[in-house]
Structures are given as C-alpha cells and as structure tokens.
Amino acid sequence: MAVDPASRHAxxxxxxxxxxxxxxxxxxxxxxxxxKDPWAExxxxxxxxPWKLAGRRLRRNKLALSFLGLFIVLVALCLLAPVYxxxxxxxxxxxxxxxxxxxxxxxSENVVSLDGxxxxxxxxxxxxxxxxxxxxxxxxxxxxxxRTSLLIGGVATLIIIFFGTLVGLLSGYLRGPVDAVxxxxxxxxxxxxxxxxxxxxxxxxxxxxxxxxxxxxxxIPTLIIGGIYIPYLGKPIRGEVLRLREMDFVDxxxxxxISPWRIxxxxxxxNTASTITVFVPIMLANAILLEAYLSFLGAGVQAxxxxxxxxxxxxxxYISTTPTFSLIPGAMLVLTVLSIxxxxxxxxxxxxxxxxxxxxx
Amino acid sequence: xxxFIVRRTISAIALLLATSFLVFSFFELIPNYNPAxxxxxxxxxxxxxxxxxxxxxxxxxxYVQYVHTMKLIFTGxxxxxxxxxxxxxxxxxRFPVTLSLVVPAAxxxxxxxxLLGSISALRVGRLTDRLVMVGAIVGVSVPxxxxxxxxxxxxxxxxxxxxxxGYTHFGDSPTxxxxxxILPWIxxxxxxxxxxxxxxxxxxxxxxxxxxxxxxxxxxxxxxRVFRRYVLRNSLMPIVTLxxxxxxxxxxxxxxxxxxxxxxxxxxxxEASAIGNLDVPPILVGAIFTAFFVVLFSxxxxxxxxxxxxxxxxxx
Numbered sequence: 001m002a003v004d005p006a007s008r009h010a011x012x013x014x015x016x017x018x019x020x021x022x023x024x025x026x027x028x029x030x031x032x033x034x035x036k037d038p039w040a041e042x043x044x045x046x047x048x049x050p051w052k053l054a055g056r057r058l059r060r061n062k063l064a065l066s067f068l069g070l071f072i073v074l075v076a077l078c079l080l081a082p083v084y085x086x087x088x089x090x091x092x093x094x095x096x097x098x099x100x101x102x103x104x105x106x107x108s109e110n111v112v113s114l115d116g117x118x119x120x121x122x123x124x125x126x127x128x129x130x131x132x133x134x135x136x137x138x139x140x141x142x143x144x145x146x147r148t149s150l151l152i153g154g155v156a157t158l159i160i161i162f163f164g165t166l167v168g169l170l171s172g173y174l175r176g177p178v179d180a181v182x183x184x185x186x187x188x189x190x191x192x193x194x195x196x197x198x199x200x201x202x203x204x205x206x207x208x209x210x211x212x213x214x215x216x217x218x219x220i221p222t223l224i225i226g227g228i229y230i231p232y233l234g235k236p237i238r239g240e241v242l243r244l245r246e247m248d249f250v251d252x253x254x255x256x257x258i259s260p261w262r263i264x265x266x267x268x269x270x271n272t273a274s275t276i277t278v279f280v281p282i283m284l285a286n287a288i289l290l291e292a293y294l295s296f297l298g299a300g301v302q303a304x305x306x307x308x309x310x311x312x313x314x315x316x317x318y319i320s321t322t323p324t325f326s327l328i329p330g331a332m333l334v335l336t337v338l339s340i341x342x343x344x345x346x347x348x349x350x351x352x353x354x355x356x357x358x359x360x361x
Numbered sequence: 362x363x364x365f366i367v368r369r370t371i372s373a374i375a376l377l378l379a380t381s382f383l384v385f386s387f388f389e390l391i392p393n394y395n396p397a398x399x400x401x402x403x404x405x406x407x408x409x410x411x412x413x414x415x416x417x418x419x420x421x422x423x424y425v426q427y428v429h430t431m432k433l434i435f436t437g438x439x440x441x442x443x444x445x446x447x448x449x450x451x452x453x454x455r456f457p458v459t460l461s462l463v464v465p466a467a468x469x470x471x472x473x474x475x476l477l478g479s480i481s482a483l484r485v486g487r488l489t490d491r492l493v494m495v496g497a498i499v500g501v502s503v504p505x506x507x508x509x510x511x512x513x514x515x516x517x518x519x520x521x522x523x524x525x526x527g528y529t530h531f532g533d534s535p536t537x538x539x540x541x542x543i544l545p546w547i548x549x550x551x552x553x554x555x556x557x558x559x560x561x562x563x564x565x566x567x568x569x570x571x572x573x574x575x576x577x578x579x580x581x582x583x584x585x586r587v588f589r590r591y592v593l594r595n596s597l598m599p600i601v602t603l604x605x606x607x608x609x610x611x612x613x614x615x616x617x618x619x620x621x622x623x624x625x626x627x628x629x630x631x632e633a634s635a636i637g638n639l640d641v642p643p644i645l646v647g648a649i650f651t652a653f654f655v656v657l658f659s660x661x662x663x664x665x666x667x668x669x670x671x672x673x674x675x676x677x
Contacts, residue, residue: 196651292507
C-alpha cells in the first residue's frame with residue numbers, strides 16, 4: 001500500500017471525499033466536497049502554490065487536454081451557426097420548406113416525401129444531415145440548437161455558481177435564522193428529483209410565462225435549471241464554510257474588527273475556490289443534460305426554437321425510417337457532455353491528488 | 362425498534378401532508394392558469410367553464426379545495442381533469458408495470474456496478490480499470506431517452522431482435538414479459554451503472570487505506586477475505602444510501618422518460634401526460650406516492666446501515 005508522493009494528505013483517517021461525477025435524472029449529486037488544506041502544500045514544495053501545482057498536473061493529463069480541445073471545437077462550431085446557415089446551407093434555422101426539392105448528386109428529391117417522411121442525410125451543402133417534418137435543414141438547426149443548449153447550460157451554470165456560493169457563504173457563516181431559512185429552501189428543492197421538478201415548473205411557466213418573460217422564452221428553462229441546482233452547490237459550500245469559520249485566521253480577522261461581509265468575501269471565499277472550481281464542470285454537464293431532458297419532455301425550449309433535446313425528441317417519431325434525425329443531435333449532446341465530464345475529472349484529480357492514491361491488493 | 366417504527370411513521374405522515382400541500386399550493390401560484398378553463402377547452406363559453414369549476418370544486422377557496430381533494434384521494438374517489446379516470450385505480454393497475462420495469466433494472470445495475478467498481482478498484486491504473494472508467498463516464502454522459510432511442514433503432518428496427526414497444530403482463534407470458542422489457546431495463550440501468558461504479562471505485566480506494574484494513578492484513582487474513590469482509594462491506598454504505606433514494610424515486614414514477622419512449626403503461630407514463638396537461642390530481646397523487654416510497658426506503662436504508670455497520674444504532 002503506497003501513497004502517491006504528490007498527495008498532500010497521507011492521513012488515511014480523512015473522510016471519504018467523493019466529488020460526484022455528472023449524473024442524470026434518476027439520482028442525486030453527492031454533495032461532499034473534497035477537503036482541502038491550503039497550508040499543507042508548502043511543507044513539500046515551499047516555492048509553488050497549490051493552483052500552480054494543479055495546473056501542472058492538469059497539463060500532464062493528455063486525456064483531459066484532448067477532450068478540452070474537443071469541447072472548444074464543438075462550442076466554436078455552434079457559435080459559427082449563422083455563418084453556416086448563411087453561406088453554406090443558405091437557409092435559416094426556422095425556414096420551412098415542405099414542398100421544396102433538393103438536388104442530390106444530379107437528381108432532384110423531395111425534401112419531405114409525399115407521405116410525410118423527411119429526407120435523410122444528403123451529405124451535400126443543402127440538407128447535409130437531412131430535413132425535419134417541416135422541411136427545415138437539420139444541420140442548420142443542429143448548430144443553432146447547440147447554441148441554445150450551450151447558452152442555457154452556460155448561463156444556468158453562472159446562476160448556480162453565483163447563488164450557490166452566496167447561499168453557502170451566508171448560510172454557513174451567519175448561521176442562525178438566515179441559515180434556517182436558506183436551508184429550508186435548499187432542502188425543499190433538493191427533495192424533489194431534478195427532472196420531475198423541472199418538468200412540472202417548466203410546463204407551468206411555459207403556460208403563462210413569468211412577469212415580462214414570455215412562455216416560450218429560453219430564459220425560463222435557464223432560470224429553472226439554475227434554480228434547481230443551486231442547493232447542489234450551496235450545501236457543499238455551506239459545509240466547507242462551517243469548517244472554515246472555526247479556523248484561526250477567521251478568528252484573527254474577527255478580532256481585528258473586519259466586517260462579516262469582508263470576512264466572507266476576502267477570508268473565506270478564496271478558500272472555497274477549489275471546491276467551486278471542481279463543481280463548475282459538474283454543474284455545466286448537469287445543466288446541459290437537464291435542459292435536454294426538459295426539452296425532450298416538452299417543458300424546456302419551446303417551438304420554433306430548437307435545442308439538442310427538442311431535436312432528439314422530434315426525431316424519435318422517425319427513429320425507424322430516418323434514425324439520423326435524432327441520433328446526430330444525440331451524438332453532439334453526448335460528445336459535449338462527455339468532454340465536459342472528462343475535463344471535470346481531470347480538474348478534480350489535479351486539485352485533489354488524493355483521488356489517485358495507489359493501492360496494491 | 363418499536364420506538365424507531367413509531368417515530369418514523371409520525372414523521373412520514375407529516376412529510377406526506379407537507380409534500381401534498383406544497384405541490385397543491387404550487388398550482389395556485391402559476392400565473393394565468395385557470396384549471397377550469399383548461400379542462401373546458403379553448404372555445405368553451407363561460408357557463409361551461411362555471412359548470413366545470415363546480416364539478417371539480419374549483420370555485421371554492423384554496424384550502425377548501427385542498428382538504429376536499431385530499432379527502433377524495435384517501436377515499437379512492439379522486440378523478441383526473443382530462444379523461445375523468447379514477448386516479449387511484451389508474452395507479453393500482455399501472456403500478457405492476459412500473460414494478461416490472463424498475464425492480465429487475467435495479468437488480469441489474471446494482472450487481473453490475475458492484476462488479477465493475479470492484480474490478481476497477483482492484484486493477485487500479487491498469488488497462489481494465491481504464492476501460493471500465495471510460496465506459497462509466499460515457500454511461501453517465503448519455504441521457505436515458507437518447508440511449509433508449511439508440512437501443513430501439515439498433516435492436517428493434519435494424520436487427521429486429523426485440524419488439525419495438527409495448528408491454529405483456531407477467532401472468533400472461535413470463536418470456537414475452539422479459540422479451541418486451543429487456544431494452545427498457547438496459548436503458549434505465551446504464552446511467553446508474555456508470556454512476557455507481559464510479560462512486561464505488563472511489564470509496565474502495567479510500568477504504569483500502571484505513572487502519573482496520575491494515576490490521577486485518579497484518580493479522581494474516583487472506584486478500585479475498587479482507588476485500589469482501591472489510592473493504593467492500595464498508596465501501597458499500599454510501600451506495601446503500603444512493604440506491605435507496607434512486608429506487609424509491611423510480612418506483613414513484615421517475616422512470617417517466619423510459620416509460621414514455623417504450624410506451625409502457627406504467628405510473629411514469631401517466632404522470633408524464635398529467636404534467637403535460639397540468640392535470641393536478643394525478644400529479645398530486647404521484648407526489649404523495651413518491652414521498653411514501655422515499656420515506657419507506659430511507660427507513661429501510663437506516664436499518665441496512667445498522668446491519669452493515671454495528672456501530673450505528675437505530676434512532677428515530
């Protein structure tokens with residue numbers, strides 16, 4: 001039984017620290033953040049900070065780096081959607097073309113056949129991946145849908161990180177009634193499965209909108225997804241803050257007379273940074289997956305907007321005749337989530353080398 | 362033990378009431394939602410809407426509606442808005458379908474993920490470990506509905522090994538029952554296999570460094586015995602908690618995606634269509650049903666914990 005020399009904690013009595021991988025509908029994230037001791041690092045390598053060390057470890061992880069590259073390529077492709085739509089496919093994402101024809105290698109074919117089956121992949125500039133029931137170009141919708149999926153996932157992640165950290169800090173540092181109220185809200189959200197809660201709230205809000213936001217706006221799924229996952233970050237951050245607030249440097253700051261807000265923001269927040277960093281990719285992957293589930297069940301992105309979830313759902317009716325209709329958006333979705341998960345694992349291993357403890361049995 | 366059961370039962374009843382009240386009041390908060398108008402249809406005139414409101418007591422104050430609906434639910438008389446179906450009867454006839462979907466799927470995922478997690482941890486850093494972990498991370502990255510679509514395409518349409526959709530009762534023909542359910546079982550199991558085997562591997566790698574494992578080895582127990590009795594047994598505890606909750610949620614209708622894609626007439630499918638129409642009674646019954654299983658399985662989990670770890674004592 002040999003412990004990796006890079007490990008900061010050779011102490012095996014530490015609690016099991018499982019930063020959970022992204023997971024989908026049925027289960028829950030495990031909210032335990034890996035425990036960090038920011039001071040111990042210096043004992044082994046006095047000149048190098050923990051972040052720099054983590055950066056080095058991440059750079060050595062070729063698998064994580066290549067998936068980071070893949071993720072960047074996928075995002076770039078989706079961002080270039082208007083260019084593709086305008087210059088190559090020459091059709092908009094919501095342009096119907098039910099009665100049109102397309103020239104496939106010399107002969108013309110109906111975009112949507114007379115009995116209503118959309119054309120499959122042509123592998124030409126028009127209808128590269130085929131059409132949908134309304135004769136819309138699937139490749140164009142795939143890229144625009146990707147923009148929607150990534151936008152919702154990205155903004156929802158920002159919401160989760162901001163409010164999750166805020167709630168965790170307030171709840172853990174102030175304790176008392178603030179903690180009681182915030183914890184009650186977190187437990188309430190936490191106790192419903194994300195997909196079911198999201199679908200009920202999504203359907204309800206798509207029905208009437210909220211205030212100035214219309215029912216078919218993509219901000220509704222964004223807000224719902226952000227709101228649902230706040231406790232999944234808030235609870236582990238709260239735990240971390242509860243531990244940190246008892247430490248000597250916080251006492252010192254309190255004795256000197258620094259205001260609670262300053263202590264929270266400049267003493268405690270920096271020490272939760274590595275936990276937050278570990279959670280960013282996990283939350284992004286989960287947000288994108290939840291968006292897909294909601295859209296698939298009709299409670300997420302509303303027509304005429306597309307997302308990968310709605311495209312897979314639309315294509316499911318043609319799974320026997322034109323499987324590419326739902327499998328191509330599906331492949332994009334899986335590649336995106338997979339690349340985020342692999343990078344996330346790399347980041348976690350880099351920040352928490354204890355996860356790589358070697359065993360001989 | 363008796364004390365444990367009494368205390369748990371009391372807190373369970375409180376939780377069920379709280380859940381139902383929260384879910385019911387949520388529908389009061391939806392902007393622009395008038396259930397009577399939704400039931401009567403888009404073109405109904407005011408008289409029809411009023412009649413509908415009277416039929417479902419929607420013209421009464423909120424708390425009266427709540428008490429009335431709860432009374433109907435517990436006397437088994439509650440009907441849904443859309444099709445005038447008795448919701449409790451629907452749950453009774455549909456629950457066996459959900460059971461046949463969820464129970465075997467849960468067995469598959471539990472056995473496979475314990476096997477894969479153990480193999481991976483025992484061969485850590487080697488090719489087997491890498492392959493299992495790659496498989497697991499792909500497993501957690503694929504949404505259930507997409508996996509279901511892929512399985513349908515490959516095995517039902519392309520290879521025609523399995524029927525595409527539908528359900529046969531176990532009593533009618535056990536072989537047909539299994540034959541129709543294999544693809545749905547796989548769809549549900551893969552995600553959890555990926556997730557559980559990752560968690561188990563990481564738990565095993567943590568547990569193996571504990572002092573009591575070193576002691577067990579030092580006193581000369583065989584590797585196999587140390588692994589089974591000490592390492593695996595202690596690493597299974599978080600899995601037990603996860604499993605209890607996941608299993609409870611699935612029994613309560615969380616398998617709605619799989620049931621929808623494979624057209625299985627279970628609770629989830631009923632719930633999915635009720636949610637799509639904002640049909641309050643089935644959603645309410647579903648929430649109570651799910652909460653019941655969550656409470657039940659959290660009690661069972663606590664008992665199992667006490668069995669797995671002699672240090673744990675049962676307290677309410």
